[in-house]
Amino acid sequence: MVLAQLGGSISRAIQQMSNATIIDEKVLNECLNEITRALLQADVQFKLVREMQTNIKKIVNLDDLAAGHNKRRIIQQAIFNELCKILDPGKPSFTPKKGKPSVIMFVGLQGSGKTTTCTKYAYYHQKKGWKPALVCADTFRAGAFDQLKQNATKAKIPFYGSYTESDPVRIAVEGVETFKKENCDLIIVDTSGRHKQEAALFEEMRQVSEATNPDLVIFVMDSSIGQAAFDQAQAFKQSVSVGAVIVTKMDGHAKGGGALSAVAATKSPVIFIGTGEHMDEFEVFDVKPFVSRLLGMGDWSGFMDKIHEVVPMDQQPELLQKLSEGNFTLRIMYEQFQNILKMGPIGQVFSMLPGFSSELMPKGREKESQAKIKRYMTMMDSMTNEVLCS
Ligand code: GDP
Secondary structure, three states: OOOHHHHHHHHHHHHHHHHOOOOOHHHHHHHHHHHHHHHHHOOOOHHHHHHHHHHHHHHOOOOOOOOOOOHHHHHHHHHHHHHHHHHOOOOOOOOOOOOOOEEEEEEOOOOOOHHHHHHHHHHHHHHOOOOEEEEEEOOOOOOHHHHHHHHHHHOOOOEEOOOOOOOHHHHHHHHHHHHHHOOOOEEEEEEOOOOOOOHHHHHHHHHHHHHHOOOEEEEEEEHHHHHHHHHHHHHHHHHOOOOEEEEEOOOOOOOHHHHHHHHHHOOOOEEEEEOOOOOOOEEEOOHHHHHHHHOOOOOHHHHHHHHHHHOOHHHHHHHHHHHHOOOOOHHHHHHHHHHHHHOOOHHHHHOOOOOOOHHHOOOOOHHHHHHHHHHHHHHHHOOOHHHHHO
C-alpha cells in the first residue's frame, strides 16, 4: 500500500496512546506531536498540519469527557476526520458511463507517468466491462507511439496513432472518430508532455482539447514533487479545464502525502493513484477509505471490489452474504488467501483488511509476503473446522 511509512507512524502513535493507562493532556500531546512529525516528513504543508492539531485539541476536550467515554476512539475519530478534511477537495469528478462514448484526455509533464497511466486507466475500466481505446496524440516525444502501442497490445486494448503524421490535433480527431464508429465507450487521448510548463505545451493542449471536446481532462502528476504539486496543478488548470488528477509513483516517494494534500487544496479531485510500474498497480483514490487504510482501520469497500475481481462469479453471492453479516471467519480468510495468491500485488489487498498494517507487506518484498501467507495457511491447516468456522 502507498505511504506505508506515514501510515505506520500514525497508527503507531495512536497505538502508543492507547497503551497508556490514563489518557491525559501529556499523552494526547505526545500522540499529536508524533503525527505532526510524520505528516511534515511526508511534505504536507505546515499550515495544514498546524490547523489539524488545533482542531483535534478543540474537539477532544479531555476535561469534558466523562470517565465512561472511550477516549481512544474519540481521538482516533477526530484524527480520521481531520486527515479526511486535508485530503478532500470537496468536489466530485465526472464519471464515464458504460455504453455512452466518453472522450478522456490526459495531460501532464514528460516523465510524470502519463502514457503508462493512460493504459492503466484503460485496463482498469476494461476489467470492469467498459470498451476502452487508446489514441496517441503525442507527436513530440520519439517513441511515444511505440510505447503506447506496446502497452495497449499487452492489455488487448485497441489503439490509434501514426509514425508519420506530425499534427497531434489531426491524430486526436481521427482517432476519436474511428473509435466512436467502433462503439468504444471510453476513448482515451494521450497528449504530448514537455520538460516544464511551457507555452507551446499549453497551446497544443488547448488545440487538442478544442478539437476533440473531451468529457474529462485528467492531469497526471508525479508525487515526488510534494507540495510543489499545488503550483503545477494550478498552472494546468488555468490552461485547460482539468476535471481530475491522477498522482503517480506513490510507491516510491515519501512526499506523496504532500502531493495529495496540495492537489486537494487546488479543489481538484484525485481519482486514482499509481503505485508501481505494472498495469495493475493502480488504485481508486477515495478519501475516506484511503485514510482508513492509512490508519490501519481497513477498507471494506475496496476489499469487496477486489473480491469481485478475483473470486469466481459463482462463489461471490455466498461470500458477499457472509461478509455483509459480519461473518469473517478464518475459513473465509483461508479461501481468500488462496484467491489473493492468484493475483498481482498482494500488499494492496492486505492493507484493506482492518488491523493489517501496510508495513506487513512492504513493496519489493512480495515473495517474502507470499511465503508468509503460505505459512499462515499451513498454520490454519492444523486447525479444526470448528475453529476455522467460528
Ligand atoms: P510520460 O512521459 O509522462 O508519458 O511517462 P511514462 O508513462 O513514460 O513513465 C515514465 C516512467 O515512470 C516509466 O519508467 C514508468 O514505468 C514509470 N512510472 C509510471 N507510473 C509509475 C508509478 O506509479 N510508479 C512507479 N514506480 N513508476 C511509474
